[in-house]
Amino acid sequence: KAGVTQTPRYLIKTRGQQVTLSCSPISGHRSVSWYQQTPGQGLQFLFEYFSETQRNKGNFPGRFSGRQFSNSRSEMNVSTLELGDSALYLCASSLGGLETQYFGPGTRLLVL
Amino acid sequence: AQSVTQLDSHVSVSEGTPVLLRCNYSSSYSPSLFWYVQHPNKGLQLLLKYTSAATLVKGINGFEAEFKKSETSFHLTKPSAHMSDAAEYFCVVTSNYGGSQGNLIFGKGTKLSVKP
Numbered sequence: 001k002a003g004v005t006q007t008p009r010y011l012i013k014t015r016g017q018q019v020t021l022s023c024s025p026i027s028g029h030r031s032v033s034w035y036q037q038t039p040g041q042g043l044q045f046l047f048e049y050f051s052e053t054q055r056n057k058g059n060f061p062g063r064f065s066g067r068q069f070s071n072s073r074s075e076m077n078v079s080t081l082e083l084g085d086s087a088l089y090l091c092a093s094s095l096g097g098l099e100t101q102y103f104g105p106g107t108r109l110l111v112l
Numbered sequence: 113a114q115s116v117t118q119l120d121s122h123v124s125v126s127e128g129t130p131v132l133l134r135c136n137y138s139s140s141y142s143p144s145l146f147w148y149v150q151h152p153n154k155g156l157q158l159l160l161k162y163t164s165a166a167t168l169v170k171g172i173n174g175f176e177a178e179f180k181k182s183e184t185s186f187h188l189t190k191p192s193a194h195m196s197d198a199a200e201y202f203c204v205v206t207s208n209y210g211g212s213q214g215n216l217i218f219g220k221g222t223k224l225s226v227k228p
Contacts, residue, residue: 004155033216043202043218056215090155092216100146101216103156 001027004093004104012110018079021107025072025093031055032074033101034066037088046089049074050096078109086111114139116205118219126227131175131190133222135203138184145186146204146216147177156202162186173197198226 005024013019025032033056034046045058049068068074072093078085088108092101119134137143147159160171167179177188186203203219 035216035218042220043216045215045217048215058215092156100158100161102158103148105155 004091004102006089006091006104006107008107009105010108010110012112013081014112015081015083017081018077019081019109021076021078021089021091021109023074023076023091023093023104025074025091026102029093029095029102030072031094031096031099031101032068032072033092033094034074034076035090035092036060037090037106038086043090046076081111083111085109114141114143114205114217116203116217116219118201118203118222120222121220122223122225124225124227125193127195128192131188131193131197131224133188133201133203133224135186135188135219136184137186137203137205139205144206145177145179146206147171147175147186147188148202148204149199150202150221151199159188159201193224193226195226195228198224200224 007022031050033048035043037043046060047066048056052068063079066076088106090103090106092103094101115138117136145162148156149159150156159175160169162169162179170176175190177186179186200221200223202221204216206216
């Protein structure tokens, strides 16, 4: 079974731009969660989608948004990029409920 | 509220010696606990998980962890370190409250170095 895939793997943007990251979950998984990893703050939860609905949300500003499609693929959007948004963005998928999350390789975003 | 504290930011061992990575947790509800490993420039891989079954949990690559409720600890151990174990390890907690585990709380990570 194919794992979680994320595209693109690397991205360079400038301040003020917006960016969209994509995550394709493991086949059959209905839950997708997003995390931000930075050297200073570590790994922080952004949000979780299950069956196209946002089910949990972390403590991030409204510039960070997401959505999930009927095939469970998810996108994350960051508007008005700031230098501090430079990070590795990881998505994870699971069957939902109490099941284990499986992580993708991440998208490394650099904001200049 | 839930939180997790990894007591060491960096651990260095010699190849063939035991590994101990320490983790304490705090959770208002019945917790699920995980250890994930991240090799350089790679994603996170699940090593093992505890979900209120046996308190001694065996994972992949010879790792195991023991859930101790009285000490609120979930330390990761391996009897004999291998060079390929060098990576960053994350202790993770989530709550079974509401039946959702979409929100994982990560520790700050412990970087494991293995000397030849």
